[in-house]
Amino acid sequence: MPLNRRIVLASRPEGLPTEQNFGVEQASIPVAGPGQMLLKTRWLSLDPYMRARMSAAKSYTPPIEVGGLMVGGTIAEVIESNVPGFQRGELVLSNSGWQEYAVAGAKSVHKLEVEDGLPVTAALGVLGMPGLTAYVGLYDIGQPKAGETVVVSAAAGAVGSVVGQLAKRKGARAVGIAGGAEKCAYVVDELGFDACVDYKAADFKDALAAACPNGVDVYFDNVGGRVTDAVFDLLNTFARVPLCGRIGSINDATPPAGPDRAPALLTAMLTRRLHVQGFIVSDHWHRNDAFLEEVGALVKDGTLRYREDVTEGLENAVSAFLGMLQGKNLGKALVKI
Numbered sequence: 001m002p003l004n005r006r007i008v009l010a011s012r013p014e015g016l017p018t019e020q021n022f023g024v025e026q027a028s029i030p031v032a033g034p035g036q037m038l039l040k041t042r043w044l045s046l047d048p049y050m051r052a053r054m055s056a057a058k059s060y061t062p063p064i065e066v067g068g069l070m071v072g073g074t075i076a077e078v079i080e081s082n083v084p085g086f087q088r089g090e091l092v093l094s095n096s097g098w099q100e101y102a103v104a105g106a107k108s109v110h111k112l113e114v115e116d117g118l119p120v121t122a123a124l125g126v127l128g129m130p131g132l133t134a135y136v137g138l139y140d141i142g143q144p145k146a147g148e149t150v151v152v153s154a155a156a157g158a159v160g161s162v163v164g165q166l167a168k169r170k171g172a173r174a175v176g177i178a179g180g181a182e183k184c185a186y187v188v189d190e191l192g193f194d195a196c197v198d199y200k201a202a203d204f205k206d207a208l209a210a211a212c213p214n215g216v217d218v219y220f221d222n223v224g225g226r227v228t229d230a231v232f233d234l235l236n237t238f239a240r241v242p243l244c245g246r247i248g249s250i251n252d253a254t255p256p257a258g259p260d261r262a263p264a265l266l267t268a269m270l271t272r273r274l275h276v277q278g279f280i281v282s283d284h285w286h287r288n289d290a291f292l293e294e295v296g297a298l299v300k301d302g303t304l305r306y307r308e309d310v311t312e313g314l315e316n317a318v319s320a321f322l323g324m325l326q327g328k329n330l331g332k333a334l335v336k337i
């Protein structure tokens with residue numbers, strides 16, 4: 001009899017997670033009750049926020065309990081349905097986590113509308129949560145204007161790759177920051193950014209200043225840490241900073257060494273009248289229709305480029321996730337189940 005393979009949080013990581021922080025369980029396949037459907041996971045999205053959920057620290061959502069299922073967005077197939085309007089064989093977007101089967105009610109899934117000519121997986125990446133994050137962070141908070149300079153970190157990834165391409169469409173100069181020469185070449189040659197700077201290179205700060213001769217008007221901050229410190233030095237008066245992610249320090253077990261940078265950052269915010277705003281995409285779903293209309297058209301006609309980094313098999317999800325936290329992915333990290 002087939003079983004439901006599930007990946008759970010075995011222990012809380014200190015620093016970078018390891019394989020030992022995860023456990024594999026074999027449970028019986030759940031039964032769909034009245035008003036429920038049985039789902040079989042086809043695709044699992046791997047996202048940096050999952051690292052934060054492994055920690056007990058207070059955040060905008062509760063942590064995963066030790067022993068609990070790893071959370072995650074999925075594309076799943078309806079195997080059995082006791083829900084009017086949902087048929088066996090249909091695909092849905094769900095939050096059913098790192099497991100092969102799940103039961104869900106109608107309210108916790110969305111029917112997947114597959115765009116002509118696009119892979120279904122676009123709904124987890126460029127036309128899903130990461131794409132919407134780029135859209136609202138850049139347009140609503142960053143508000144780039146023609147001729148301005150927009151810098152984005154984690155530029156080769158799911159969010160960053162969209163940010164730079166949308167900035168270009170507004171007539172701005174798009175400068176990416178990414179880890180390594182290969183990713184930087186991809187960001188410029190394939191995604192069409194004006195420049196990309198390798199934050200792992202010894203001359204990072206100088207190269208960033210050279211890539212931004214007129215300073216920085218929008219910094220879309222995906223990483224924090226020393227990358228953000230370097231960009232802050234270049235911010236122009238009235239610059240905007242959508243604070244999107246902290247992957248650069250998310251695995252730090254202790255505060256960064258050296259002097260406390262907070263007073264310098266706050267002084268820069270005051271004297272240069274910076275607009276720094278943290279945001280969480282789930283507060284912005286009302287922008288989804290506008291996002292899909294604009295970015296969907298650009299993806300369909302090939303104007304907006306993206307890549308997916310696909311790993312095969314739930315048994316390889318942990319290593320793919322650990323790889324993503326260390327920059328081994330190029331594009332949206334996905335697991336095909």
Ligand code: NDP
Nearest residue numbers: 048154157158159178179222244245246247248280281327
């Ligand atoms: P990516 O596809 O960009 O993958 C993560 C990337 O982060 C890695 O490939 C790596 O790229 C980079 N990275 C890892 N460690 C470091 C480090 N120490 N310093 C600098 N860069 C590092 O992920 P996403 O596009 O999905 O997410 C990007 C950011 O956006 C994350 O911080 C995420 O938490 C945030 N986010 C926030 C949302 C919100 O609602 N606010 C919603 C969605 C995402 P490289 O090789 O270039 O180092």
